[in-house]
Amino acid sequence: MTEITIGVDLGGTKIQTVALHDKEIIGAHRVLTPTTGVDDVIAAIVAAAIAAMEAAGASTADIAGVGIGSPGHIDVVLGVVTRSPNIVGFNGPVELGPLVSKALGNVDVHIENDVRVAMLGEHARGNAAPYTDVLGVFVGTGVGGGLILGGKLRQGRGAAGEIGHTRVKPGGRICSDGQRGHLEAYAGRGQLEVRARELVSKGHRTELFKIMEKKGRTRLSSGVFAAALEDGDKMATYLIDDAVWALGIALSSAQNLLDLEAIVIGGGLGDRLGAPFIERIEAQIRPQLISPDNAPAILGTGLGDLSGAVGAAVLAGG
Amino acid sequence: MTEITIGVDLGGTKIQTVALHDKEIIGAHRVLTPTTGVDDVIAAIVAAAIAAMEAAGASTADIAGVGIGSPGHIDVVLGVVTRSPNIVGFNGPVELGPLVSKALGNVDVHIENDVRVAMLGEHARGNAAPYTDVLGVFVGTGVGGGLILGGKLRQGRGAAGEIGHTRVKPGGRICSDGQRGHLEAYAGRGQLEVRARELVSKGHRTELFKIMEKKGRTRLSSGVFAAALEDGDKMATYLIDDAVWALGIALSSAQNLLDLEAIVIGGGLGDRLGAPFIERIEAQIRPQLISPDNAPAILGTGLGDLSGAVGAAVLAGG
Numbered sequence: 001m002t003e004i005t006i007g008v009d010l011g012g013t014k015i016q017t018v019a020l021h022d023k024e025i026i027g028a029h030r031v032l033t034p035t036t037g038v039d040d041v042i043a044a045i046v047a048a049a050i051a052a053m054e055a056a057g058a059s060t061a062d063i064a065g066v067g068i069g070s071p072g073h074i075d076v077v078l079g080v081v082t083r084s085p086n087i088v089g090f091n092g093p094v095e096l097g098p099l100v101s102k103a104l105g106n107v108d109v110h111i112e113n114d115v116r117v118a119m120l121g122e123h124a125r126g127n128a129a130p131y132t133d134v135l136g137v138f139v140g141t142g143v144g145g146g147l148i149l150g151g152k153l154r155q156g157r158g159a160a161g162e163i164g165h166t167r168v169k170p171g172g173r174i175c176s177d178g179q180r181g182h183l184e185a186y187a188g189r190g191q192l193e194v195r196a197r198e199l200v201s202k203g204h205r206t207e208l209f210k211i212m213e214k215k216g217r218t219r220l221s222s223g224v225f226a227a228a229l230e231d232g233d234k235m236a237t238y239l240i241d242d243a244v245w246a247l248g249i250a251l252s253s254a255q256n257l258l259d260l261e262a263i264v265i266g267g268g269l270g271d272r273l274g275a276p277f278i279e280r281i282e283a284q285i286r287p288q289l290i291s292p293d294n295a296p297a298i299l300g301t302g303l304g305d306l307s308g309a310v311g312a313a314v315l316a317g318g
Numbered sequence: 319m320t321e322i323t324i325g326v327d328l329g330g331t332k333i334q335t336v337a338l339h340d341k342e343i344i345g346a347h348r349v350l351t352p353t354t355g356v357d358d359v360i361a362a363i364v365a366a367a368i369a370a371m372e373a374a375g376a377s378t379a380d381i382a383g384v385g386i387g388s389p390g391h392i393d394v395v396l397g398v399v400t401r402s403p404n405i406v407g408f409n410g411p412v413e414l415g416p417l418v419s420k421a422l423g424n425v426d427v428h429i430e431n432d433v434r435v436a437m438l439g440e441h442a443r444g445n446a447a448p449y450t451d452v453l454g455v456f457v458g459t460g461v462g463g464g465l466i467l468g469g470k471l472r473q474g475r476g477a478a479g480e481i482g483h484t485r486v487k488p489g490g491r492i493c494s495d496g497q498r499g500h501l502e503a504y505a506g507r508g509q510l511e512v513r514a515r516e517l518v519s520k521g522h523r524t525e526l527f528k529i530m531e532k533k534g535r536t537r538l539s540s541g542v543f544a545a546a547l548e549d550g551d552k553m554a555t556y557l558i559d560d561a562v563w564a565l566g567i568a569l570s571s572a573q574n575l576l577d578l579e580a581i582v583i584g585g586g587l588g589d590r591l592g593a594p595f596i597e598r599i600e601a602q603i604r605p606q607l608i609s610p611d612n613a614p615a616i617l618g619t620g621l622g623d624l625s626g627a628v629g630a631a632v633l634a635g636g
Contacts, residue, residue: 156577166571253484259474
């Protein structure tokens with residue numbers, strides 16, 4: 001078998017790979033992202049790529065190309081991640097493309113921002129496929145966005161799509177970038193956890209951290225929030241209510257400006273909380289539109305947590 | 319002389335026409351918009367078109383085409399204004415294109431939304447000309463917007479560009495559309511006047527209404543605000559400070575999402591308050607960007623209050 005394309009979704013926590021042949025996923029693999037420096041991260045990516053090939057019953061020689069979605073600032077031309085603070089060892093420039101290429105026998109490697117790659121995946125093979133004008137919102141540790149306009153991924157001058165840094169409340173909660181009142185400060189899992197710890201330190205009660213421990217986690221993962229919501233935990237409910245409210249403001253403003261056909265909501269929280277979360281966001285957006293009768297379709301992802309890896313493979317021609 | 323294109327900017331207060339030949343303005347005319355119904359508005363448009371031709375030393379027979387920018391909802395294909403509440407008689411559908419065409423000897427007539435036409439004008443012949451990705455914000459009675467992306471006017475599904483309905487403050491001031499906290503509620507001249515009257519009724523002092531009377535106006539026009547600001551009027555200063563603040567929030571969020579090359583700020587207030595206003599907005603936007611070092615150019619209009627009429631002529635091929 002030849003002409004297999006590998007897609008790599010490099011995350012702060014996990015590395016997900018897929019092997020695509022004829023646009024179908026024929027193999028996949030997932031490992032934890034090493035926290036021991038660049039060399040180990042590169043080695044893990046290469047091993048996960050080979051594992052996906054093996055799962056597909058193929059060998060490294062069959063790789064036609066590799067696409068990588070990486071968080072942080074990317075130099076697409078040189079294949080360099082210029083800075084990605086969430087991955088240990090990536091605080092300065094890393095020649096991700098060339099290093100992975102060399103380790104896999106000089107195959108073509110393309111890299112792009114992880115969120116934009118996930119949007120590419122949803123547009124090529126997921127729920128955004130029927131639309132030419134669609135915004136993807138990925139609610140994970142942070143809140144990222146990817147814009148497809150006129151059927152093409154909007155790059156702007158290299159940084160388009162940052163819906164997470166829409167100001168939804170002047171003077172509001174502090175965001176990961178130090179500014180106040182951004183969408184990400186209300187809907188990103190990272191800031192939700194900061195807020196939960198603050199509330200606990202003030203004496204408020206929650207099952208969130210007990211559930212976290214029971215699940216053997218060290219972070220309030222999307223799964224922890226989902227379980228706490230199911231249990232009717234008040235703090236989890238309050239925090240997710242706020243996230244829905246903030247998403248409603250940011251997405252209705254974006255819709256009024258862009259008049260999109262659809263908005264796809266994914267990421268860890270989006271995928272894990274699923275349809276009820278998406279429906280609540282839709283209910284927030286609709287009354288805030290200048291044309292409520294002409295609301296965009298509000299959808300979950302079609303590929304779930306494989307959006308990024310599939311999009312990375314699409315980036316490499318898969 | 320032949321091949322002259324007429325551009326008409328139909329406003330709630332004024333009708334501005336220009337005659338274009340070889341992309342140059344060779345004639346212009348301005349009249350007050352009749353408040354006595356559709357027939358009189360059509361007659362005034364036709365008279366103003368003919369007056370612009372006469373100012374150019376040409377006659378009706380030389381008209382190659384007419385473009386009209388109109389407020390409200392437009393059926394571009396049929397040339398019908400489906401609803402434009404700010405013009406008397408335009409609360410229901412008006413066959414603006416066909417009626418003007420007939421009155422001028424069956425010339426081609428194109429119509430489009432007034433704000434998008436103004437953006438077309440700025441992009442074709444004004445300060446937006448050097449850019450392929452640029453947002454035009456027209457701060458007048460309301461706050462309208464036009465988006466040029468990839469060198470083309472973004473239509474969306476017919477309603478793109480509504481930057482005025484970006485929510486800048488949840489639970490804030492009531493906007494013209496009844497919603498709370500929109501940019502237009504803080505920066506649109508109409509809502510500024512509502513707010514000024516409220517403050518006066520609560521006992522606050524201002525020279526705004528005295529200046530209005532002295533100028534023989536019945537509304538707080540952009541010129542009234544400009545004069546009050548020059549006099550150091552506290553209420554005018556407070557209201558314009560708020561407008562600048564709101565524009566900073568809405569435009570920085572839009573910039574973070576779209577990564578534009580430039581933002582052009584026009585409309586009555588934008589043009590009348592000029593460079594100091596534009597510079598203050600820029601100073602608000604910059605620190606709110608995710609890439610302050612890569613801020614878009616923030617510019618005034620190149621065509622001033624002729625953006626709309628010139629853009630309308632461009633729409634008709636001029």
